[in-house]
Amino acid sequence: MQYRARDYRYFIEKNDCKPSMSRKGNCWDNAAMESFFSRLTVELVFAEQYESIEDAKSGIFEYIEVFYNRVRRHSAIGHISPAEFERKSA
Template sequence: MFKPNKVWTTDITYIRTKEGWLYLCVMLDLFSRRIVGWQTSTRIDRQLVCDAFNYALARQGYPKNLMVHSDQGSQYCSRDFRAQLLTNNCIQSMSRRGNCWDNAVTESFFHTLKGHVVNDSVFSTRKEANSVLFDYIEIYYNRIRRHSANGWLSPEAFEQNYLKSLEGSNLHNSV
């Protein structure tokens, strides 16, 4: 059975602004499809990936034995990112070269994101794009948007139901 914080997928996409590209890296929990961490940057480098990973780890309480799945991009192959995985007892998993389907859940998130808020628009500033990304990820996607994989619950509602079921089984076992 799947549990939260056992397998995360990650990838990077880009958002066009009048100031130049804004790169977005997300960490997505396969259990609930919740974005557990994300970061933006003007550079598509290893620091972007490391920052998103650190944010997700801190936010999720530094889970152990976590598998992190990505493509074979240079950011994910970097010494810095691999060292962070090792330091935090995480397992690295990578797609086969040139096979985007191995990371389909994260690709699907990016497709949804771009369809809902990016479309063909160009944001005036990176700050504006960041604000829209925050609202979409933290308010709409994680809390409201329903997923067929979650029985049509939002990622947060799906996780809350899971936690309630654990509490219920613990109460039942203690009686």
């Protein structure tokens, strides 16, 4: 219910964002992002101690752009990286 809370909806609208909610009764709508954030938390956040918000932003950017997309193998795409998957699909 927190994503339907008035203050949350106000914050989202005030910042020109569009909320994303699952279809009623479909727990799989957000599975890919839940998996990503789980991996991000386990593989990066728990292993680091950031000194500042900028350090955290930089670390997250590097994790996504360098490791997650170019190195980390993903079981859903045949145990290759997303970058390799795109190269093979092009």
